[in-house]
Amino acid sequence: MKPKFGVVVFPGSNCDYDAYYSLKKVLNYNAEFLWHKEKDLKGSDVIVLPGGFSYGDYLRTGAIAQFSPIMDSVFSFAENGGIVIGICNGFQILLEIGLLPGVMLQNVSLKFVCKDQYLKVENNNTIFTNKIGKSVIKIPIKHGEGNYFVDEKTLQEIETNQQVLFRYSSREGLVDEKFNPNGSLNNIAGICNKNKNVMGMMPHPENACDAILGKTDGALIFKSVVENLFN
């Protein structure tokens, strides 16, 4: 049986086709676009909030998209244990709507960064990571506002609850400020919620699935989710 991924399309999403292409054409899963004005998740097993600049990033990244009609359904889906993956702008939307804790500030450098980035897999005991089978993966990042910030108390909580899934690192998995591309607290690149069914990450796994692009570690994340779905 093929899992079905619902890829939400907001005005200003621009990685929606990348996600759709990788999931459907490269990984051979079912995938369907979900327009932000709809409420029906069309039987999706996994919801993907893709990267881009929803609503032009006006006010704050993800701030307006959180009130799109489809987000009511996504919120309930997540609250009931449904699997949700927010990538880049999708991560920012999950933060704004409160499914994940924290906020994204501008990169400390004030520059948009676009490059391949090594990530240390910090917690390999979640549905998103337990079948990755590597301790360091290479996934591209492309963002101007990926500087993860949260108050100290919540930071402690997410560290204690092992909600940090990925940290920016060296090729060898060394986590150090030197390898932090944006100023994120504790080099955080990706986190999940307490129930471990909602994940947000700034790097783009959908851009690391097709071998023709020279990197395929992103596929390991989607495969991990799918293997867990059917086990």
Add this chain to the structure above:
Amino acid sequence: MFKATVIVKRRPKILDPQGKAVEQGAKLLGFNNVKKTRIGKYIEFFVDTDDKTLAEKEVKEYSEKLLSNPIMEDFEFTLEEIK
């Protein structure tokens, strides 16, 4: 009818790289007394009611729910009655 003016500021502890960059410009211009530049947002709009309490409630909720994010920002607002 009221005219609302909302100012959204970064909380004092939050780094403001944009403010820092702009301040470098101030230095280049020779404004050496300029210190601690912080950049926020100014938002104005009208609230179509004559009930001031209701207008205040709406502006406050709008500011809390959408115009600012309490993790990184504070807001303040003023209401001016328009005759």
